[in-house]
Amino acid sequence: MLIAGDISSVELTEACLRRIEATEPYLNAFISVSAERAMQQARSADHAWVEWRRGKLTQQPSRLNGIPLAIKDVLCVADITATAGSRMLEAFMPAYDATASARLRAAGAVFLGKTNTDEFAMGSSTENSCYGPTHNPWDQQRVPGGSSGGSAASVAAKSTFGALGTDTGGSVRQPASLCGVVGLKPSYGRISRFGLIAFGSSFDQVGTLTRTAEDAAILLQTLAGPDTFDATCVPTQPPNYLDSLSEPSDLSGLRIGIPNEHFVGGVDAEVEKQVRAAIKLLAKLGAEIMPIRLPRTEHALPAYYLIANAEASANLARYDGIRYGQRQHGKDLWETYVNTRKTGFGPEVKRRIMLGTYALTTGYYDDYYLRAQKVRTLVKQDFDTAFDQVDVIAGPTTPTTAFKLGAKTEDPLQMYLSDIFTLSANLAGIPGVSLPCGMDENRLPIGLQLLGPAFKEKRLLKVAHKFQLATDWHQQDPLVEN
């Protein structure tokens, strides 16, 4: 419609901004909304389409030109505050775009604002944000998941056409599942991490939250690819993620593995029922379903928390109040450090810094950090073995649907368990997608997680797309304003 000029970016952007204004009092999905800049971007996007229709451009603008999007507040956008959900960076204004932001900007996308997140992406409910929790659009008494809870909630509430999130242990897929949207975490190295405020550097990956797998593919096409500013970003060019979506073929020949370890105790009966139904549907679409084993699943969680927190303890050392961010003066340098970090960080961040520091301390390094790295290798081997037999692995994204606000804040371990099925993909660096596959009796969304071998995003997106063509779970709307 944008191409034909039937609707303008200005109209789309205005609609999104109105929707944000209407839903924010209930959701608190955004940390900052940049309405004026968004309108500017929308106007220049419209101008580009006009020029194109007049034949003045040699190349057609991107499909994203003029599309309003939201960006998680751990990703830098030049001249807009990047708080990472933390008091520490309350007024931090980066002078640079994250590579992901820059690529969307170059494609002509419109940036509506920065979405809420657990502080430094550390959390599974967006309750750890110092800017207040985000509420789930399906039930405002419940969490949207996290840490990309603001992005997931804003997409579910139709405040935006899509949003960027980041996924370190499930932070895109878990909130996507809880909010009933599509959450794609690409393989580690597929999208540049430059400008992503680091939490666990060897896990962090930029991901997308959208209503459909097709939208995820469009975003990934723009975001993926080599970047000279990120040495861990793979140097190979990404494939065309969109061409296979329009193929008429069904899922014949596709082998889908079902790991028993993802249906163990703790998984809600309703969740299991709907996910198994979804798998049946995939079989109906032509896929061959077979059981597989991921025997090291139970060890993934402790290994993940040791390594991610160890990395975090170093990544967050730069917030010392010397060059930017908040500073609380003390009588000497040491006290300034202590005061700055004591008031700048919230309790979960402090807990993780302490755990991570401990795991790296001389005398404990071998038993914790090093051993966790060995487990990580074993978890990877689990997946390698599984992918020798199957093309895709399917299961629930999370053990339960959205839980009540405050339900797990006093028990970090219970909170950590909500990522139990997602974080092993981050240990292995493989891609995963969560897509809506049903509702529980409270009309809360349930997510189906698909995992694939490294850099096989195209395969996952095709399966997800075929599934969405056959279902309408992604077309259900929450009723925010009641």
Place this chain on the structure above:
Amino acid sequence: MTMNHQAVIGLEVHAELLTQSKMFCSCRVVDSTTANPNLYTCPVCSGMPGTLPVTNQRAVYLGAMVALALHCEVAAESIFARKNYFYPDLPKGYQISQYERPLATNGHITISTSAGKRKIRIRRVHLEEDTGKLIHRDKVSGAGSMSLVDLNRAGVPLLEIVSEPDIRSASEAVAYAKELQSILTYLKVNSGNMEKGVIRFEANVSVRKTRSEKLNTRTEIKNLNSFRSLRHSTQYEIDRQISILTAGKTVEQQTLGWDEAREVTVAQRSKEQAHDYRYFPEPDLPPVQIDPVWLQKIGDELPELPTEKLERFRSMGLNEYDAQVLVRQRSVAEFFEGAVDRGSKTDPPIQAKTISNWLTSQLFGMLHNARIEIEDMHITPAHLVDLLALLQSNSISANSAKQVMREMLETRATPQEIISEHELEQVNDVASITKAVEDVLRDHPEEVKSLLSGKDSLTNWLLGQVMRTLNGKANPQIVRSLLKKTLKREADTNNTR
């Protein structure tokens, strides 16, 4: 040092690498002692949120080159690690360095000491980034004292070269450090300019009973920026430890600083306060992989190193001392070799030894007095050889040659131009010298008489008179031989009378 104690010293040398850009970003590497503060920084080297390091390939290349020159084994795969500690000059709260798997290990160099040649083993060579600098201000407009942070230097590539504890005295430590400086400048990976802080030292010092194999508790002296402070601090520390041990006490393991003004080491941290750097592999950087073919190529392209050059210079007939003086600085050695090459092509050729003598005994002194670096002087190797050729062909006297050399330093003129301008051309014409000799002898009959009656010392006086008559331009050898001949004739005439 008393006879029954022996020092055991290991040295860590931090050398900046002469790359265009920093270790992990594209910021220019500048002289951080003169550049405007914080002008050469970017989000990466100032540790802004979300930024990532990318390894400078040139730094890896230069590091591998040094490692090969130090006879090290270069690792096919080495990894970067984070060294965690808080300090305002460290923007990320960790320094990217190498820890468990360094760039290279197991090397050695040979140093010359008063006791002869000694081999000092090198434990490891690794890459890392430099920190920024703190500038302390005492009182700023009533605000009290403060420290300012300059990050121009933050992220500059550093190569850390760690020796085994093979060094046995303060002067050996200096000899080792100078040899490394010489190698680094030969490889053109470092300017060698100590005043700019581009090479810094840390010394680990302990003392043990002579002939004991046991290593005692060591102390670490940090931040040594000159050969002088290296020498004095290690000597001070050796003496301090010996007196502690002699008194029957034990040395405490600690980190020390060197107080330049008072010439004493001062305690900074004890063992209990020692940092736990919590090293772990840097997740933002893939391992450094070195292709054996690439490495082979670096090895093949290594320039001749100081020790090899020294041997070659000695084989040209130079003595050990002169050869060492010429070898120490690459620019000096290159000047000398340029001159030797040119000298070999003149007819008759000029010997390397002659060139060496004129450099070590004349030119270097003049440069020193004029405070000119050899790189900055106007004299070219070709002009020096031209001058020596004129001297060799007796066109000028040795004294004139020195005068010409001084002029050459001050002007850009060629030796020939200076000689013509000052009419320094030597008189070799026998007829005019003979006439001058005869005139002098005739004008000083008394002196001639004394001389003939045995007062030989007057020969030189008469020679001086002849030289003066000819404005100092006469060839002194011709003057001397003609004077002798004429005097002998005088004597014979007298005897026959």
